[in-house]
Amino acid sequence: MSEDSKEKIVAGAYRALTSLGYASASVKDIAAEAAVAPGLVHYYFETKEDLLVAAIEYGCRGISADLLPLAGMDALEAARAGFRTEKEQLSGSPDVYRLIFDMVGVGLHNPKIAGAVKSHFESRRQVITAIGAALLDQSRARPGVALESISAAIWAAFIGISVQKLIEPDFDSDGALDALAEMVFAYIPTATREGV
């Protein structure tokens, strides 16, 4: 029953963290949420920090799964689907975003947590880069800046829209995502440099 309990603790940590936040969620809270004795938490995880890293990864698993279907699509379709997925996740299950941005704050002063956030960012950026590469290839466009920079900017906008939505619940994240999509799709065909 070992792995079972460990998973229960991680899931409990995830729930406790999203609802209470890093600062307020004590190990006791997490244990209670996982329906487990406080001591057991430290049987499986050396420190609270280690547990939080596991909780972040646990939370990100769902997001990655939602992004998987994009792989098989046509580039343009995948791009549109990406925007749609972001909209749905932001309105439907903001918990993961809540956790991530809580961890961004913690990560600013905590390398181990920063590493977990960083790898999530990287994997998201890679998905965008892949779609962007296919898209540019299709339209034979030649942007004046590196593709990596473009996808970093787009992913940045996703991040910023999420942050604004979380801080201001009235924020029109759908509108902002539509605006972003319009800008990106308008940019692609025009991004053809004279040279070559």
Added chain:
Amino acid sequence: MSEDSKEKIVAGAYRALTSLGYASASVKDIAAEAAVAPGLVHYYFETKEDLLVAAIEYGCRGISADLLPLAGMDALEAARAGFRTEKEQLSGSPDVYRLIFDMVGVGLHNPKIAGAVKSHFESRRQVITAIGAALLDQSRARPGVALESISAAIWAAFIGISVQKLIEPDFDSDGALDALAEMVFAYIPTATREGV
């Protein structure tokens, strides 16, 4: 000497918070940084929370000042200057960003802090909206989405680029900002809808 001490405490809080983070910076740390007795902090601020709100506002004052000259410029010039300023601030004095994103994390579970962050976001978004309005006016463009959504998306990208830079010091924020600028400037002239 009243205001003097209060200011010293706020400045000390700002320094302590950027270097240690919200979670680790104790009132005692702040007092030490401000070269003041621990008790004095609570003489001027009812709670630690109140002090932090003041520290955020203190930190944002500098940013707002840097943005002031944009007001008198030509729209296109102001837009370019805005991108340049963002680049400089991000590389030159990341402390404010550090504080802000630490507070985003805290604000997710703390309404008072969230309010301070929110008002900073709003004021930055307004600057972008103002420049965007002038720019669209000049080029007689008619975007298919609300101007507010466009500026929200652009500000979002600024946010996201800062976050990535803070979490991954190697992140090429200049490249991402260039890519963003290219997208935005490519978008403006094409944003002319057939109708009207």
Added chain:
DNA sequence: GCTGTTTGGTTGAATGACCAACCATCTTGG
């Protein structure tokens, strides 16, 4: 089949450190 033992998992109380907020007490400028 039965007993004694080992082992992996689990418990919750105890420990020691730390912190925000309070307050009794001084200091000083007006």
Added chain:
DNA sequence: CCAAGATGGTTGGTCATTCAACCAAACAGC
């Protein structure tokens, strides 16, 4: 001389982590 300003020790509470004890299932020898 008296507030307003400033001090730093005290208080009550919380927290991560540790630990000694407990349990149940697997297993050994007989």
